[in-house]
Amino acid sequence: MNDAMQVYLSAWPTVWAMDTARYLVGATLMATILALFWKAGLARRKLQARDATGADRRREILASLRTAFIFSLLGAIVAVGDHQGWITIYKGFQKVGPLYLVGSLALMLVAHDTYFYWVHRAMHHRRLFALFHRTHHLSRTPTPWAAYSFAVPEAIVHAAFVPLFLLFVPMHGLGLLAFGIVQILRNVMGHAGAEVHSAAFGPGRWLGWNNTTTHHDLHHETGRTNYGLYFRFWDKLMGTEHPDYCAKFEAIVAPEAKTTSPAIAGRVLAPAIAAIAVAGALLIAADPARADEGPAGRWATPGVAAIVELAPCNDTSGLCGTIRWLWEATDEKGRPRLDTQNADATLRARPLVGLSILSGLAPAAGGSWAGRIYNPEDGQTYRATLRRVGNDTLMIEGCVLFICQKQVWRSASALTAALR
Ligand SMILES: [Zn+2]
Ligand SMILES: [Zn+2]
Structure with missing residues (x-):
């Protein structure tokens, strides 16, 4: 068995476990937030009259677990690429500063949003839709469990992004970890079924360049608009944003301005930022440059x-x-x-x-x-x-x-x- 194959086989179980855990933790976190804050305000932020059924959730979970498996099959190639020197993944803190860490993460998110927008639009082409994207749109009223609910060909398309990006941009391991966390959190927030972003995410507000639950929910409800993942840039530029998006978002978060209802996005993002900080602290603690009792x-x-x-x-x-x-x-x-x-x-x-x-x-x-x-x-x-x-x-x-x-x-x- 050659060396690359050995690296692949030893990396794959970890990658699979991480991809699966990321989905389960992200979707469970969102489902828990929905349950806990439903009566406290999320019920009146429900985006569709229709309710998702138990069968919808089962289908979403099974397809998502299959997607996590496919992600890991391609994700383990990243470990081989790192070992063979095709790509660079920095470890420890001696090679990159915090500026590079934040800058490369921002670049990765913008690149992912661009990649997602265009492959998503392509998959809506009538020749491609049935094979690639119909499975995801079986969720007309999405739930957080729909985060990775893709057909196998669509899962492969999405899984290709990280290895492709790493061919061009070296990333720090911590940056990749943060990308994975942001990616699943924004994904489950987009599929929450009730608007979980605060009014600050409203069009024209300081976070208004971000997508919201309303934005992606409209995509599931009506199809042919709102293709973007994290940001509104591409939909605005290409004229594919739903004409009622701004009005619908403002209407759904309007009561919040008058009452002291909690800003749910803060409640979601704060734990995520804390998780990234803890992961960062762990990585710094594990930094070989700081460990003094090493085998040097x-x-x-x-x-x-x-x-x-x-x-x-x-x-x-x-x-x-x-x-x-x-x-x-x-x-x-x-x-x-x-x-x-x-x-x-x-x-x-x-x-x-x-x-x-x-x-x-x-x-x-x-x-x-x-x-x-x-x-x-x-x-x-x-x-x-x-x-x-x-x-x-x-x-x-x-x-x-x-x-x-x-x-x-x-x-x-x-x-x-x-x-x-
Ligand atoms: Zn779609
Ligand atoms: Zn979706």
Whole structure:
């Protein structure tokens, strides 16, 4: 099994779990908010006279779970792209500042809105509608559960956006996480069935360039208008906004101006922003540059067959490991030992000394570090987990230089101390 396939298969279960959890958490959050605030004000913000049925919800949930599965099949390709160097996903905080983080997220949302608007319009073409988009429009009165209620071909079209975008714009892992959260929240808000945005989202108000529940609900109720996802820009520019949108939104939120009814969007967005902040804090805490008890340093492999130096990587985040010294640095004819087992014939002339064999080591669960290790013995790359035990010992799991499975490395300074 080749390396890319291994990365794909090991990334996929996590991606699937995250895509599924994101949908379930987002839709459950919105359904709970609707239930909790229904009598307190959301009932009079209901957008259609018709009620969604239990059968509607069941269909929406099953189709959405299928979509999360399809998202993960394409999403795991992102992990392969990152590993192969086709795309760049920054980890830790040493590579990008907060400005880049916020700027790239904003750019990703605008790009996604543009992508969505045009593929959505295309899918409404009579030749494409039945195959791609009819499933989503079976929800004439949408509920939050309709967020990912797509036919398989439509799910594939939507899943393609993130990998395509990453080909052009490097993103930070935290930015991608925030994108996923914003995306599902705006999605379940658009399908809430009752207007959950505050009057501040009204046309002409300071947040009026955003779509609202009324905006997307009108799309489900009437079809051929309001194709946008997050923003109104494209619908306004292309003249596809529903002519009654502004009046309908103002009418539905009007009582709020006169009473002290809660601004629901605040109640939805505040937890989302808090979640992003917590996730950010966790990522900063996990930042390899901040972790002081990492495995950096020089280490001797068993039998002092090799000395490997672990240090911050040159071109990516995390730690990388380089062979600095070999017990048998030359072959029987006195020539430097080369990377002769490499699957890539063009790399076989590389000397082993100076070769980078550990890459992308980042903090993982329980104080361990996880990354990739290249084994020159068989020319294969494996997953590796490293755990520092005290000052002098590094436990390695995986397949490493000369031996597979578990190995103990000793710090080179402990060896030199013993030689003195
Ligand atoms: Zn549509
Ligand atoms: Zn929809």
